[in-house]
Amino acid sequence: MSETMVLYSSRYGAARQYAHIAAEELGLGVRDVQDVRSAASGDIMKADRIILCGGIYAGGLSGVSWLRKNSAALAGKKVVLFAVGASPWDERTVGQLKERNLKGLPGNVVLFYGRGAWDESAMSFKDRTLCRMLQKSVAKKDPAACEPWERALLEAAGRSCSWIDRKYLEPVYEYLAAP
Numbered sequence: 001m002s003e004t005m006v007l008y009s010s011r012y013g014a015a016r017q018y019a020h021i022a023a024e025e026l027g028l029g030v031r032d033v034q035d036v037r038s039a040a041s042g043d044i045m046k047a048d049r050i051i052l053c054g055g056i057y058a059g060g061l062s063g064v065s066w067l068r069k070n071s072a073a074l075a076g077k078k079v080v081l082f083a084v085g086a087s088p089w090d091e092r093t094v095g096q097l098k099e100r101n102l103k104g105l106p107g108n109v110v111l112f113y114g115r116g117a118w119d120e121s122a123m124s125f126k127d128r129t130l131c132r133m134l135q136k137s138v139a140k141k142d143p144a145a146c147e148p149w150e151r152a153l154l155e156a157a158g159r160s161c162s163w164i165d166r167k168y169l170e171p172v173y174e175y176l177a178a179p
Contacts, residue, residue, distance in 0.1 A: 004176065005047035009033045009054040009063035012123065014116030015084040017164050019053040022082075022172065033066050049078045049176050055116065056085035058130075061101040071106050079109040080172050084116040086156060086163075087149035110175065114168030118156040132157075 006028050008019035016032075023030040033052065036044060044050070054063035061083050067074065083097055098111045120128050135157050138150045146154070 003047045004028055004049040004051065005044055006030045007033045007036060007050065007052045009066065011055055011057065011062065012119065014164055015053040015055040015062065018082060018084055018114055018169065021166055022051055022169055025169065033063050045073065047077065050074060051080045051082060051172060053082040053084060056083055056097065059100055064101050067105055067109060075106060075108065077108060078176060080175065081109055081111045082172060083111055083113045085113065086116055086118040087152045088115060089113055090148040093149055112172050115163035117162040117164060119160040120158065121160065
């Protein structure tokens, strides 16, 4: 029987929530990737399927550095990188996310996307300031010329929003179930 490990790397909690949802659905435990120093030890070596849920921060995906560092130990496993961001799913944006974050990773790593949450009050001062600067910049654009992520950024400004939904994990389960 296949063993699956669910990990997460989350700054504000949405990726952690998705990891817990996946673990619950699959009847598994979940671990913070920060607590797993090496994939070459313990239960990770026993797993042949890894799900790593990571938040998107300025186009970078949390947890990717762990995958890069442990790529040799993860060879031959099905590795899912579940990216969690505040923007609605957009094929072009997800393609750019894959291009940027999967570069240099082995071919056994695939990326899926789920919409997460937005809460400026929970953000660090630095992140909140950067987001507000970006919002001001985007607000100057013609709304018709805005990318989907830019429209979402403007719509969420000053609000607390959660778009976390189990449906985003369905393609992950289908991928893991396929031979």
